[in-house]
Amino acid sequence: MPTMTYLQAISDAMRLEMRADERVFVMGEDVGVFGGAFKVTDGFVDEFGPERVMDTPLAESAIIGTAIGAAVEGLRPIAEMQFSDFVSCGFDQLVNVAGKMFYRQGLSVNITVRLPSGGGFSGGPFHSQNPEAWFMHSPGLKVVAPSTAEDAKGLLIKAVRDPNPVLFMEHKHLYRRVKGDVPEGSYETEFRARVAREGTDLVVIAYGAMVHTALEATADLDGASVEVLDLRSLVPLDEEAILASVRKCSKVVVVDEANQMCAAGAQVAALIAQYAWEDLDGPVVRVATPDVPIPFSPTLEQAVLPQVDDVREAVRELLEY
Amino acid sequence: MRHMATEAARTDPDVPGGDVAARPPRAGEAGLIGEGERNVAARPARAGEAGLIGEGEREERASRLAGETSSRLTNADRVGLLRAMLSMRGIEERAMMLYRQGKVPGSFYDGFGQEAVSAGPAWAMHGHDRLCILHRDLAAHVIRGVTLERIFAQYMGRAGGITGGRDGNVHFGERRVGCVGMVSMLPDMMLVAAGLAMAFKLRGEQRAALTWFGDGSTSRGDFHEAMNWAGVQKLPVIFILENNQYAYSTPTASQFAVDPVERAAAYGFPGLSVDGNDVEAMFEATREARARAIAGEGPSMIEAVTMRMHGHAAHDDMKYVPAEQIEEWRRKDPIDRQVRRVEALGVDVAALRAEVKAEIDAAVEQALAMPMPEGETATDRVFADEPALLEDGASRWSGF
Numbered sequence: 001m002p003t004m005t006y007l008q009a010i011s012d013a014m015r016l017e018m019r020a021d022e023r024v025f026v027m028g029e030d031v032g033v034f035g036g037a038f039k040v041t042d043g044f045v046d047e048f049g050p051e052r053v054m055d056t057p058l059a060e061s062a063i064i065g066t067a068i069g070a071a072v073e074g075l076r077p078i079a080e081m082q083f084s085d086f087v088s089c090g091f092d093q094l095v096n097v098a099g100k101m102f103y104r105q106g107l108s109v110n111i112t113v114r115l116p117s118g119g120g121f122s123g124g125p126f127h128s129q130n131p132e133a134w135f136m137h138s139p140g141l142k143v144v145a146p147s148t149a150e151d152a153k154g155l156l157i158k159a160v161r162d163p164n165p166v167l168f169m170e171h172k173h174l175y176r177r178v179k180g181d182v183p184e185g186s187y188e189t190e191f192r193a194r195v196a197r198e199g200t201d202l203v204v205i206a207y208g209a210m211v212h213t214a215l216e217a218t219a220d221l222d223g224a225s226v227e228v229l230d231l232r233s234l235v236p237l238d239e240e241a242i243l244a245s246v247r248k249c250s251k252v253v254v255v256d257e258a259n260q261m262c263a264a265g266a267q268v269a270a271l272i273a274q275y276a277w278e279d280l281d282g283p284v285v286r287v288a289t290p291d292v293p294i295p296f297s298p299t300l301e302q303a304v305l306p307q308v309d310d311v312r313e314a315v316r317e318l319l320e321y
Numbered sequence: 322m323r324h325m326a327t328e329a330a331r332t333d334p335d336v337p338g339g340d341v342a343a344r345p346p347r348a349g350e351a352g353l354i355g356e357g358e359r360n361v362a363a364r365p366a367r368a369g370e371a372g373l374i375g376e377g378e379r380e381e382r383a384s385r386l387a388g389e390t391s392s393r394l395t396n397a398d399r400v401g402l403l404r405a406m407l408s409m410r411g412i413e414e415r416a417m418m419l420y421r422q423g424k425v426p427g428s429f430y431d432g433f434g435q436e437a438v439s440a441g442p443a444w445a446m447h448g449h450d451r452l453c454i455l456h457r458d459l460a461a462h463v464i465r466g467v468t469l470e471r472i473f474a475q476y477m478g479r480a481g482g483i484t485g486g487r488d489g490n491v492h493f494g495e496r497r498v499g500c501v502g503m504v505s506m507l508p509d510m511m512l513v514a515a516g517l518a519m520a521f522k523l524r525g526e527q528r529a530a531l532t533w534f535g536d537g538s539t540s541r542g543d544f545h546e547a548m549n550w551a552g553v554q555k556l557p558v559i560f561i562l563e564n565n566q567y568a569y570s571t572p573t574a575s576q577f578a579v580d581p582v583e584r585a586a587a588y589g590f591p592g593l594s595v596d597g598n599d600v601e602a603m604f605e606a607t608r609e610a611r612a613r614a615i616a617g618e619g620p621s622m623i624e625a626v627t628m629r630m631h632g633h634a635a636h637d638d639m640k641y642v643p644a645e646q647i648e649e650w651r652r653k654d655p656i657d658r659q660v661r662r663v664e665a666l667g668v669d670v671a672a673l674r675a676e677v678k679a680e681i682d683a684a685v686e687q688a689l690a691m692p693m694p695e696g697e698t699a700t701d702r703v704f705a706d707e708p709a710l711l712e713d714g715a716s717r718w719s720g721f
Contacts, residue, residue, distance in 0.1 A: 025523065051523055052523075056550075057546075057549055057550055057553060059546040059549070059550065061512060061542065061543055061546050062512050062515070062543075062546035062547065062549075062550045064512075065509065065511075065512025065513055065515070065516060065543065065546070065547070066512055066513070066515050066516030066519050066550060067516060068512075068513050068516055069501075069512065069513040069514060069515060069516020069517040069518070069519065069520065069530070070516045070517070070519050070520040070523070071516075072496075072501060072513075072516075072517070072710060072711055073451065073516075073517050073520035073521070073710065073711055074520065074708075074710050074711075075520050075523065092506050092509065092543075093509060093512065093543075096504045096505075096506050096509065097504055097506075097509050097510075097513060100504070101501075102702065102703070102704065102705045102709070103487055103702060103703050104484050104487050104488045104492070104493075104502060105483070105484055105488075105493060105494050105495075105496055105501075105502045106496060106702075106709050107494070107496040107501065107709060107710070107711065108705035108707075108708050108709045108710065110708060139703055140703055140704065142704070163705040163706070163707060163708045163709070164704045164705055
């Protein structure tokens with residue numbers, strides 16, 4: 001099994017889908033000749049040509065709106081937002097057109113929107129955001145967020161084949177930092193959670209880059225057996241897997257890199273409070289970014305984004321509860 | 322060069338190809354520009370065009386235009402266009418009554434006086450073309466083949482409506498006849514239409530997409546993004562600006578400093594002002610635009626100059642519109658105009674009206690007999706399990 005970075009796995013998924021299915025094409029700002037701001041589509045234009053690796057005007061609403069039009073006519077566009085932050089400029093097309101299309105008129109919108117998201121590298125307020133919760137709150141949109149290279153490939157292939165709009169949150173900070181064995185050829189990863197590490201004393205529930213933070217924070221906690229649940233998919237949310245882990249471990253820490261107000265973790269915490277209250281041996285603890293824009297300077301950024309020590313401290317406190 | 326040509330077309334009444342020129346006065350201009358002094362279309366002349374207007378004075382042109390026909394329409398086409406407009410008006414008048422009787426929930430929006438704006442263009446589009454239809458364009462749905470009882474059921478929020486009660490009034494598109502329903506955020510569908518056209522281009526197909534949008538929505542960014550994108554990629558898309566003089570209560574004078582049709586040239590494609598109350602002129606302009614599109618020559622913008630004769634919706638008494646403006650436009654009613662043409666062909670219009678009325682009566686009965694959707698289904702089918710895509714509608718023009 002070859003080893004790939006998270007970024008290579010995303011490229012591999014798109015390349016395989018484009019080779020296998022001529023309906024699949026890539027569109028976005030600078031994705032063609034330049035190969036994308038992060039080089040995810042490096043070399044694609046040589047293999048597939050400029051029509052299927054489409055350099056678009058700087059217009060996010062148009063990227064998403066025209067992707068919707070192409071999709072309802074039978075194509076399967078993969079639209080790249082250069083940074084997830086810019087999806088705010090295409091918000092209306094996603095939320096009002098794509099998300100409500102099937103419900104209202106039975107017309108399926110097979111688009112995948114790739115959103116390079118997250119912080120940790122001094123991107124500042126407009127290149128570091130985690131906007132997934134905006135879309136979780138909007139019916140009709142699926143939202144997935146891989147943490148490993150293997151899942152990045154499988155979830156993206158699944159997203160491209162899904163007849164619904166899927167927002168693929170790819171964490172920029174994982175692009176080249178995370179490597180792993182990735183199966184060759186095509187495979188689909190279901191939009192379900194996975195247990196990243198088995199444990200019995202406490203479960204940390206996270207997704208995206210925070211899965212790695214959680215694993216590191218709980219690798220050696222004086223012999224405590226800590227489970228890490230990687231959500232992988234936020235819509236649909238794998239409620240069964242969440243409740244199963246909580247029932248097994250009885251203590252929960254929920255981690256978001258996103259701003260804490262109404263974040264994915266808030267929904268997870270509410271779910272647990274309503275359906276697993278009797279199984280809890282302590283409060284549901286949340287670790288998330290406070291409700292501030294993501295600051296630029298490394299000292300400021302590290303002060304707001306959840307760090308390994310923040311998660312470790314929260315876990316320790318809850319273990320002692 | 323394009324700009325110069327535009328200037329020439331605007332200032333020289335004898336520029337060949339400056340066709341379909343009847344641009345009626347804007348709000349506030351009433352009384353300043355008479356019937357015979359309409360502005361000339363702001364569009365570059367194109368070589369080899371069969372213009373509807375030949376040589377001569379503007380006054381003469383206007384009077385000739387009023388009785389002009391498209392040489393590409395058979396008598397059956399011309400009757401078909403009238404029938405579609407009569408259906409639209411009849412359906413909407415009946416629906417307004419049903420609304421007042423409490424049988425149509427929410428509010429009701431109609432396109433009274435604008436029937437030609439949807440009928441003409443829809444007639445010019447092939448069944449395998451695609452339409453993104455706006456809320457005052459009911460005739461387009463009828464022409465594509467949506468049955469009347471489903472339209473009434475749609476208004477009433479019944480299970481048998483096009484959206485099954487999930488959306489109301491004219492917020493629908495029947496995917497099985499190649500139509501995508503609008504959303505209330507305007508002009509979002511300009512981008513969707515550009516995307517449809519992009520799919521045709523990517524697959525090398527000779528098909529076109531068409532969308533309508535209003536004068537107010539030209540102020541939003543999606544107008545620019547769509548116009549620019551379509552121009553850059555030379556997409557086979559037709560943009561129909563439905564200039565009905567008011568965005569809710571806001572007149573065009575408060576909406577834009579430059580008529581949006583003139584902006585088309587800045588995006589690299591032609592913009593054409595057409596008398597939006599002349600169904601045959603609207604057909605002809607769209608036919609030409611479609612021919613351009615499928616020949617790979619790119620997008621076109623058509624400004625249908627018309628008037629919203631009712632309020633924005635049922636609750637709006639339209640006090641902000643001067644009475645004389647309404648009266649002036651009443652004389653230009655698109656249905657009356659087509660009736661005169663069709664009567665001149667010897668067609669029994671009274672019989673046609675009776676036929677349409679009977680169809681509407683039957684459709685209302687059928688719709689009233691349909692059940693309301695079950696409350697428990699409200700959370701079903703948010704996501705698709707299988708692809709469900711657009712299919713072809715009717716091709717109505719005899720030229721196909």
